[in-house]
Structure formats: structure tokens, C-alpha cells
Amino acid sequence: MKFTIAVLPGDGIGPEITQQSVKVLKAIAERFEHEFKFEEALVGAAAMDLFETPLPDSTLKICKNSDAVLFGAIGDPKYDNDPSAKVRPEQGLLKLRKELGLFANIRPVKAYDKLINKSPLKAENIQGANMVIFRELTGGIYFGEKSTSEDGKSASDLCTYSVEEIERIAHLAFQAAQKRSKKLTLVDKANVLETSRLWRKTVTSLAKKYEDVTLDFLFIDNAAMQMILNPKQFDVILTENMFGDILSDEASVIGGSIGLLESASIGNKYSMFEPIHGSYPQAKGKGIANPVASILSAAMMLDHFGLTEEAKLVRNAVEISIQLNVCTKDINNDNHYSTEKVGDFLESVI
Amino acid sequence: MKFTIAVLPGDGIGPEITQQSVKVLKAIAERFEHEFKFEEALVGAAAMDLFETPLPDSTLKICKNSDAVLFGAIGDPKYDNDPSAKVRPEQGLLKLRKELGLFANIRPVKAYDKLINKSPLKAENIQGANMVIFRELTGGIYFGEKSTSEDGKSASDLCTYSVEEIERIAHLAFQAAQKRSKKLTLVDKANVLETSRLWRKTVTSLAKKYEDVTLDFLFIDNAAMQMILNPKQFDVILTENMFGDILSDEASVIGGSIGLLESASIGNKYSMFEPIHGSYPQAKGKGIANPVASILSAAMMLDHFGLTEEAKLVRNAVEISIQLNVCTKDINNDNHYSTEKVGDFLESVI
Ligand SMILES: CC(C)[C@H](C(=O)O)[C@@H](O)C(=O)O
Ligand SMILES: CC(C)[C@H](C(=O)O)[C@@H](O)C(=O)O
Numbered sequence: 001m002k003f004t005i006a007v008l009p010g011d012g013i014g015p016e017i018t019q020q021s022v023k024v025l026k027a028i029a030e031r032f033e034h035e036f037k038f039e040e041a042l043v044g045a046a047a048m049d050l051f052e053t054p055l056p057d058s059t060l061k062i063c064k065n066s067d068a069v070l071f072g073a074i075g076d077p078k079y080d081n082d083p084s085a086k087v088r089p090e091q092g093l094l095k096l097r098k099e100l101g102l103f104a105n106i107r108p109v110k111a112y113d114k115l116i117n118k119s120p121l122k123a124e125n126i127q128g129a130n131m132v133i134f135r136e137l138t139g140g141i142y143f144g145e146k147s148t149s150e151d152g153k154s155a156s157d158l159c160t161y162s163v164e165e166i167e168r169i170a171h172l173a174f175q176a177a178q179k180r181s182k183k184l185t186l187v188d189k190a191n192v193l194e195t196s197r198l199w200r201k202t203v204t205s206l207a208k209k210y211e212d213v214t215l216d217f218l219f220i221d222n223a224a225m226q227m228i229l230n231p232k233q234f235d236v237i238l239t240e241n242m243f244g245d246i247l248s249d250e251a252s253v254i255g256g257s258i259g260l261l262e263s264a265s266i267g268n269k270y271s272m273f274e275p276i277h278g279s280y281p282q283a284k285g286k287g288i289a290n291p292v293a294s295i296l297s298a299a300m301m302l303d304h305f306g307l308t309e310e311a312k313l314v315r316n317a318v319e320i321s322i323q324l325n326v327c328t329k330d331i332n333n334d335n336h337y338s339t340e341k342v343g344d345f346l347e348s349v350i
Numbered sequence: 351m352k353f354t355i356a357v358l359p360g361d362g363i364g365p366e367i368t369q370q371s372v373k374v375l376k377a378i379a380e381r382f383e384h385e386f387k388f389e390e391a392l393v394g395a396a397a398m399d400l401f402e403t404p405l406p407d408s409t410l411k412i413c414k415n416s417d418a419v420l421f422g423a424i425g426d427p428k429y430d431n432d433p434s435a436k437v438r439p440e441q442g443l444l445k446l447r448k449e450l451g452l453f454a455n456i457r458p459v460k461a462y463d464k465l466i467n468k469s470p471l472k473a474e475n476i477q478g479a480n481m482v483i484f485r486e487l488t489g490g491i492y493f494g495e496k497s498t499s500e501d502g503k504s505a506s507d508l509c510t511y512s513v514e515e516i517e518r519i520a521h522l523a524f525q526a527a528q529k530r531s532k533k534l535t536l537v538d539k540a541n542v543l544e545t546s547r548l549w550r551k552t553v554t555s556l557a558k559k560y561e562d563v564t565l566d567f568l569f570i571d572n573a574a575m576q577m578i579l580n581p582k583q584f585d586v587i588l589t590e591n592m593f594g595d596i597l598s599d600e601a602s603v604i605g606g607s608i609g610l611l612e613s614a615s616i617g618n619k620y621s622m623f624e625p626i627h628g629s630y631p632q633a634k635g636k637g638i639a640n641p642v643a644s645i646l647s648a649a650m651m652l653d654h655f656g657l658t659e660e661a662k663l664v665r666n667a668v669e670i671s672i673q674l675n676v677c678t679k680d681i682n683n684d685n686h687y688s689t690e691k692v693g694d695f696l697e698s699v700i
Contacts, residue, residue, distance in 0.1 A: 146544035194496035221599035249571035
């Protein structure tokens with residue numbers, strides 16, 4: 001089969017990890033006689049340096065003309081502490097999500113038996129934990145109107161949600177729950193926020209269509225605690241943009257490293273695959289970044305193409321690398337392999 | 351000395367835990383020959399049942415005429431899943447915070463050596479952890495304009511902050527850092543939110559007045575992860591209302607139980623002391639609720655009155671109860687004491 005894949009390495013460790021995914025995808029193409037065409041494009045700070053915008057039109061066009069986007073990471077500290085900067089790398093990612101209509105960000109989290117002792121959490125608390133977080137990705141406070149008063153003395157961000165925005169991702173989350181342990185937890189702050197109450201109302205009425213799924217509710221503050229106290233209680237978590245951002249980064253401690261966590265961002269027309277970790281600028285170019293999150297994101301892409309055998313093979317390769325301790329420093333501190341070596345190993349077992 | 355203390359037990363386990371704090375405060379008054387006058391008043395669902403409002407004027411008046419407020423907990427599940435309810439118990443708490451101008455919520459978090467194994471986190475990760483979270487309490491998305499469209503198809507919440515709101519709590523946080531390990535971490539989402547950028551700008555320029563304090567920044571998603579990976583890195587955390595709500599509940603896992611965490615809410619004129627845990631309705635009336643969070647909140651009240659010896663004695667009593675395992679079920683599962691028995695014990699060692 002033929003697929004065109006837009007590759008957007010982005011900033012920080014983005015390029016070095018994405019390179020390993022491309023390597024692995026090429027190995028898959030060769031083995032299964034597919035044709036993957038890779039179209040590379042700039043995004044984020046990398047694009048700003050050349051084009052003064054974090055999402056050049058040419059990049060967006062390449063994405064829209066591809067079957068999927070493989071995304072690296074975004075963000076550069078030189079913009080973080082400059083609150084007066086008019087343009088920031090992150091806007092490139094946010095605009096891309098919006099332009100491609102990627103409303104559902106799907107973030108699986110699990111504890112790997114072999115890595116159980118790498119987690120700051122006690123083994124007995126996490127063994128067997130396996131959940132997937134459905135984070136709404138194109139609404140909420142990320143995209144609402146922002147303003148600063150003329151005198152610079154006050155600022156605001158608007159959080160909005162519509163029934164439609166809630167329903168389309170809720171359907172996906174219910175359907176995922178049906179294929180898993182049939183439990184859906186909606187995380188919100190309905191005791192304070194009007195938007196959360198709309199979420200609760202909308203999801204509750206949708207639940208009637210999914211009678212085999214048990215729906216429950218948690219306030220975000222409690223959920224942030226429960227995620228650590230008893231992560232095994234979760235199957236599918238559904239939540240809005242900002243809460244999903246926080247909760248999924250927090251949940252990464254279960255797996256022992258944020259460098260393992262993949263994600264898929266799905267819309268009606270386009271799709272994008274990106275690790276949940278950020279650009280990790282301190283590690284840039286050092287060869288210590290873990291490529292697994294990006295490679296597992298590529299596996300989600302293969303699934304999305306309907307190439308389930310191929311996806312399984314990539315996941316198996318990752319399992320083998322973990323079994324054999326062919327891992328980067330975040331996981332294997334004593335005798336670690338470089339980003340590239342891990343990529344080479346995974347390529348070799350495919 | 352003479353003090354009038356408004357006692358607002360509220361909902362769920364609120365009444366039973368608050369009762370123990372009053373007991374302890376009475377023991378302190380007796381031992382040190384103070385005169386504490388307790389004025390009880392209704393709030394939350396408890397008030398709604400009688401007055402149809404979660405914060406009756408009479409309650410507010412009692413609070414304003416007191417030297418401090420001792421607050422139990424608020425919230426009742428019968429209102430949580432009714433998104434169409436016009437009035438909710440939580441509005442009582444929010445209005446109280448606003449009316450009393452309690453802009454700074456101070457939440458200390460520490461690992462007790464004796465309880466180190468109760469935490470879901472590994473002992474070596476938390477031993478010695480000791481931080482205090484300064485959560486802004488009367489601004490942000492909690493208090494911004496809320497609306498639902500006429501057709502009920504969309505909703506919004508506005509998050510606003512002014513320089514003044516940020517500065518007044520930032521001063522308190524910097525001053526606290528000066529008395530501690532001289533490190534202040536501002537938690538925000540400045541890569542996405544306009545309000546966060548105002549926080550970063552305002553706090554950065556204030557930092558010049560506190561040159562002995564090291565200021566650093568973390569995005570909330572990363573902070574939620576760092577809180578578990580390496581809580582010992584934190585000394586004073588400063589953050590806005592919603593992020594503080596999430597982060598402090600999450601941080602409770604460090605101490606081994608949310609039933610241990612006290613808080614003080616401070617304004618220019620009034621002050622209120624409340625446990626960070628909620629109304630925990632499932633435990634109501636069962637005698638299993640941990641009164642320590644409320645009792646340690648009462649100790650913060652004593653400090654606030656300038657009664658440092660007295661506060662120390664209460665904290666010592668709590669340490670002794672933990673040493674001797676005179677603890678409720680959340681901490682001492684095998685041979686637990688009831689809420690009342692723990693209160694009696696603490697009273698007896700004062
Ligand atoms: C880089 C940032 C804007 C982004 C987000 O907050 O969505 C990141 O944290 C993520 O989770 O993908
Ligand atoms: C009850 C609720 C409104 C409250 C809050 O979110 O502030 C509580 O969670 C807290 O942290 O005091």
C-alpha cells in the first residue's frame with residue numbers, strides 16, 4: 001500500500017527522535033512491501049527562525065496533502081520567559097491541531113512489567129495499570145478569546161465548549177470503552193465550571209446509547225490524586241483540553257518515563273501522531289532522548305492506516321528492546337544506549 | 351487572650367472533624383487561660399436545606415464579626431450530578447472566600463517519617479519532602495463570568511487576573527520563601543494562556559525585591575509530573591486558583607493521606623482555616639474521617655493569632671498520635687481509632 005506521511009520534527013529533541021521513527025517506518029515498508037513517502041516540513045521555533053511564523057503555509061499544505069502527520073515536539077526556552085513575545089512556537093502546534101480539526105487526542109498509559117521498578121510509585125500500586133486518556137484537543141481555554149487590557153494591568157482567557165464539541169469526542173471514548181473494560185470516567189470540575197456542567201450533562205445523556213459502558217465522574221482535583229493512589233481503577237478517561245494536558249503528563253509516572261508515551265490526534269479528515277513529551281531542550285543533541293514515545297506514536301499511525309500486523313510488530317520490537325534493556329538513559333541509567341542505537345536496534349528486529 | 355472563632359462545619363464529614371478541632375482548641379484555651387468563644391453557623395448543603403442558600407447572611411455576619419473562621423467541608427453528591435441546579439453548596443464556599451477577601455490559600459505538604467510507607471510513592475522519593483503551596487483563591491476561572499447560551503448548546507467560563515491580584519499573593523509567597531529554603535517555583539501555562547503570561551511577567555519583576563530568593567518556572571503539566579517524580583525539589587510553589595486546586599490535592603499523596611493536610615486562607619482583614627480534603631460524603635457519620643487536617647488547620651489559626659507556643663503544642667500532639675499509631679483508618683488500617691477517639695487522644699495530650 002501507498003501512504004504519504006508528513007514529518008514535522010520541530011524543536012529540541014524532536015528531530016532526533018522523529019528520525020528513529022522514520023527509520024522504523026522504513027523498515028516496516030520494506031518488510032511488508034508498502035510505499036511510504038516522507039515529506040519533511042518545519043514547525044515551531046525551527047520554522048520561526050526561517051519564516052517568522054511557527055506554522056508556515058507550506059507546512060500546513062504538506063500536512064493536508066498527506067495521509068498522516070508524524071510530529072516531533074515543540075517549544076524553545078528562549079520564548080518561554082519572554083511574555084511580550086508576539087509569536088511563540090507553541091502557536092504552531094495549536095494552529096496545526098485546529099486547522100487539521102484534530103479534536104481527539106488519545107493517550108494510552110500502561111505499566112510495563114519489566115519497568116515496574118523504574119516508577120516513583122510502588123510496584124503493587126501500578127502493576128497491571130492500563131488506561132487510555134481521551135483529551136479534547138481543539139476547544140476549551142486553549143482556543144478561547146485571549147486578551148490583555150491596554151494598560152497591561154490585566155489579562156483574560158476564555159474557556160468555551162459546545163455540545164457538538166463534547167459529543168464527537170465522547171462518542172469515540174464510549175466506543176473505545178466498549179472495546180476495553182467498559183468503564184468511562186469523565187473528569188471535570190462541575191462543582192465550579194459552567195463548561196464542566198455542560199460536559200457532564202452532554203456525556204450523561206449520550207451514555208444512554210452505550211448502556212454496556214459504566215460511566216462515572218471525578219472532579220479534576222480528586223482525579224489528580226486518584227491517578228497516583230489507585231491508577232488501576234481507570235479504564236477510559238474522558239476530559240477537556242487543559243485537564244487532559246495535566247492529567248496525561250502526570251500519568252506518565254506510571255510507565256516509569258514520559259519518554260514512553262505515545263499519542264494519536266484524530267479528526268474527521270486528518271490525523272497526527274506525536275509523543276506526549278515536549279521538546280526537552282536540555283537534552284537536545286545529546287543522544288539521550290528516548291525515541292520510543294515517537295516510535296509507538298508511529299505504531300498508532302500504522303493502526304490508523306489499517307496496518308494492524310505492522311503496528312503489532314513495532315510494539316513487539318519495543319517490548320523486546322525493553323526486555324533486553326536496550327533503552328535510553330531515562331530507563332536504563334547504568335548501561336544506557338543512545339537515541340540512535342535504540343532506533344537501530346528496533347529497526348533491526350523488524 | 352480573647353478570640354471569637356466562627357465555626358462552620360458544613361457538609362459530609364465536616365461536622366465530625368470540626369468537632370474534634372473545637373475540642374482541641376478548648377483544651378488549649380484551658381491550659382493557656384485564653385478565652386475562645388465559638389460561634390457556630392450553617393454553610394453549604396446544610397444551609398441550603400434550611401435557608402435555600404449555601405451562605406446565609408447570618409453566617410457571613412458571624413464570620414465578619416469573628417477573629418477567624420474554622421471551616422469544615424462543603425459538597426453533597428445530590429447536587430453534583432444535577433447540572434441544571436441553580437444553586438450549589440460550593441457556591442457558599444466560593445462566596446465566603448470572596449466576601450472575606452481570602453486571596454491567599456496556604457497549603458503546607460510534608461512527608462511524615464513515621465508514615466513514609468503509607469504513601470503510594472517510594473520512600474526514597476519522598477523522605478524529607480517539605481513544601482508549601484500558595485494558591486491564589488479569589489480570582490481566575492473560579493470567579494470569572496460564566497454563561498450558557500440560550501439554547502443550552504454552549505457554555506463558557508472566563509479566567510481573568512490583574513497585576514494587583516498576582517502581586518499581593520506573590521509578596522506573601524516570596525516572604526515565605528525567605529523564611530524557608532529561599533526557592534520559589536511559579537507554576538503556570540505561559541506557553542498557552544494570556545493570564546499565565548501576566549503571572550510570569552508580574553512575578554518576574556517582583557523578584558527583584560527578593561534577591562535572596564531563587565525564582566523558577568514550571569508549566570502545570572510538567573509540575574504535575576515533577577510533583578511525583580521528585581517532590582523534594584520544591585520549597586514554595588506559587589500558582590493560580592485552578593492549578594493550585596489540582597496540584598495540592600495531587601501533592602497530598604506525599605503525606606500518605608489527604609486527611610492530614612491543613613490550609614489557611616488569608617486576606618487583608620479576615621482569615622479562614624480549613625482542611626484541603628472535601629466533604630467525603632461516603633464516610634459521613636461512620637467515625638472513620640481523619641480529624642488531623644482540621645486540627646492542624648486550627649494550629650495554623652493559633653499561629654495566626656500569634657499564639658505560637660500553643661500552635662506548637664497542637665502540632666506536637668499530632669506528631670505523638672502518629673508516633674503511637676493513634677490514627678484513623680486512612681493511615682492505620684489494621685487497628686484504627688475512630689474520629690472521636692483521635693480527637694480525645696489529642697485533647698488528652700494537650
Ligand atoms: C506544547 C503545549 C502547547 C502542548 C499542550 O499543552 O497541549 C503540550 O504540553 C502537549 O500536551 O501536547
Ligand atoms: C469544593 C471546591 C469548590 C473547592 C475548590 O475547588 O476550591 C475544594 O476543592 C478546595 O480545594 O477547597
